[in-house]
Amino acid sequence: MIYIYESHMGGLYAGDYELSYEQRYCDICNDSDCFMGRANDEKELLDLLKVFSEDYDDEYIEYFFNETCERYFKNET
Helix, strand or coil: CEEEEECCCCCEEEECCCCCHHHHEECCCCEECEEEEEECCHHHHHHHHHHHCCCCCHHHHHHHHHHHHHHHCCCCC
16 A cells, blocks of 8 residues: 655655655644555555546656656556
8 A cells, every 4th residue: 555645845655554644744834744544455546536637737646656656566466
């Protein structure tokens, strides 16, 4: 399972464990990253990324999807 976040500075990132609010909080600007959801496989990731289709351009979503799948799902059968 991977966890998807939207950075308070812009952009998406993924991790293999859930971050606490304190880990996502920025002391400098008093803002925090937003937890967007979790995915167990490529299909769930793609479904989750459809939510961001209006916030990010298609090229960014495609790049994020490909990079995330390569990093987290490449060894799954």
